[in-house]
Amino acid sequence: METPKYKSGNQLSSKSVLIWRIIQSVLWLIGAVILFFLIFYPLIGINLFWNILIPITPALLVVATGIWRNICPLATISLFPKRIINRKRRKLSISAQGKLNLIGILALYLIVPLRHALFNTSGLSTAILLISVSTFAVITGTIFEWKSAWCSGLCPIHPVEKLYGTKVLLSVPNAHCHQCMNCVVPCPDSTPGIHPSSAKKTIYHKIGGFLIIGGFPGLVWGWFHVPDHNSLTSFTQLSEIYKLPLAGSLATMVLYWLLSQVFDKKQETKLVGIFAATAVSCYYWYRLPVLFGFGVFKNDGMLLDLSLMIPAWTMSITVVITSIFFFWWIIFRKQEKKSWLIRPQYAPEVKRQL
Numbered sequence: 001m002e003t004p005k006y007k008s009g010n011q012l013s014s015k016s017v018l019i020w021r022i023i024q025s026v027l028w029l030i031g032a033v034i035l036f037f038l039i040f041y042p043l044i045g046i047n048l049f050w051n052i053l054i055p056i057t058p059a060l061l062v063v064a065t066g067i068w069r070n071i072c073p074l075a076t077i078s079l080f081p082k083r084i085i086n087r088k089r090r091k092l093s094i095s096a097q098g099k100l101n102l103i104g105i106l107a108l109y110l111i112v113p114l115r116h117a118l119f120n121t122s123g124l125s126t127a128i129l130l131i132s133v134s135t136f137a138v139i140t141g142t143i144f145e146w147k148s149a150w151c152s153g154l155c156p157i158h159p160v161e162k163l164y165g166t167k168v169l170l171s172v173p174n175a176h177c178h179q180c181m182n183c184v185v186p187c188p189d190s191t192p193g194i195h196p197s198s199a200k201k202t203i204y205h206k207i208g209g210f211l212i213i214g215g216f217p218g219l220v221w222g223w224f225h226v227p228d229h230n231s232l233t234s235f236t237q238l239s240e241i242y243k244l245p246l247a248g249s250l251a252t253m254v255l256y257w258l259l260s261q262v263f264d265k266k267q268e269t270k271l272v273g274i275f276a277a278t279a280v281s282c283y284y285w286y287r288l289p290v291l292f293g294f295g296v297f298k299n300d301g302m303l304l305d306l307s308l309m310i311p312a313w314t315m316s317i318t319v320v321i322t323s324i325f326f327f328w329w330i331i332f333r334k335q336e337k338k339s340w341l342i343r344p345q346y347a348p349e350v351k352r353q354l
């Protein structure tokens with residue numbers, strides 16, 4: 001990727017803008033192709049989406065959240081209306097921002113367990129999910145300013161970005177907002193070291209921060225202890241897919257609450273880092289063996305069966321190394337706080353108000 005170039009202030013040169021637009025278009029096309037496969041060739045579509053794209057994303061969020069923010073196909077589609085008609089859009093109040101964040105977290109808690117009953121095994125269900133969220137993304141991007149309502153509001157991936165992206169490797173140029181309208185405060189893209197508890201402006205922000213930091217490691221742990229079902233036919237089945245993830249979530253929330261009584265305010269970032277590192281390590285601890293045929297529920301979420309080709313201990317060593325890496329990266333690595341993206345110049349009318 002090319003080194004950022006700025007014409008003046010933090011504005012990207014037209015050549016850099018063009019490069020980012022090409023990358024965004026390619027990623028958007030890949031998204032459209034995956035959607036096609038999900039509908040017409042579900043086995044391939046499920047493999048592409050759930051067994052390749054999704055397993056890569058958490059690591060990318062940890063290392064370079066800004067790159068994901070610049071290339072995510074949902075962001076591209078949400079901001080497309082603003083790009084074609086660049087007029088001023090509605091600004092959300094702080095309280096509305098907190099409410100949207102909280103709804104995004106609740107949507108995450110609702111959707112993730114449902115993968116076991118619907119999305120992991122049904123290409124069409126996954127396609128409907130993607131079309132639905134894309135519709136929300138476009139509608140919110142049409143009404144509200146820049147990323148405020150979708151990318152930094154309702155998007156169910158956004159809370160995970162905030163949890164994992166506390167110590168990014170680099171700040172990349174913002175390839176979406178060409179002028180900052182100060183549409184979300186604090187802007188998650190432009191605030192160094194942002195995490196889910198950084199903004200405690202309203203009760204919604206506080207509840208959201210607590211749910212994602214405290215509950216996510218347990219949700220991930222519980223999720224990997226539930227097998228896939230081929231359909232959703234009874235209430236018992238529904239309760240089975242939610243029981244362990246929610247119980248796990250509750251357990252880690254209690255632990256988080258207890259630890260937050262011990263850690264003082266200055267150590268809050270460290271505590272968030274411990275829970276973030278636990279969640280992402282737990283994800284790869286279970287996901288890597290599952291991907292390569294060493295999972296407990298043999299065929300669930302498998303990409304490639306290597307179980308007869310390599311000894312099981314190689315997988316154990318791999319997951320220990322990935323966990324050490326994430327704990328080192330998020331907790332122990334010394335690094336000055338960086339923002340995911342570099343804030344573009346403020347629009348003149350915003351500059352006058354600041």
Ligand code: SF4
Binds near residue numbers: 174182183343
């Ligand atoms: S950089 Fe500015 S315009 Fe873009 S999302 Fe952040 S606050 Fe909004």
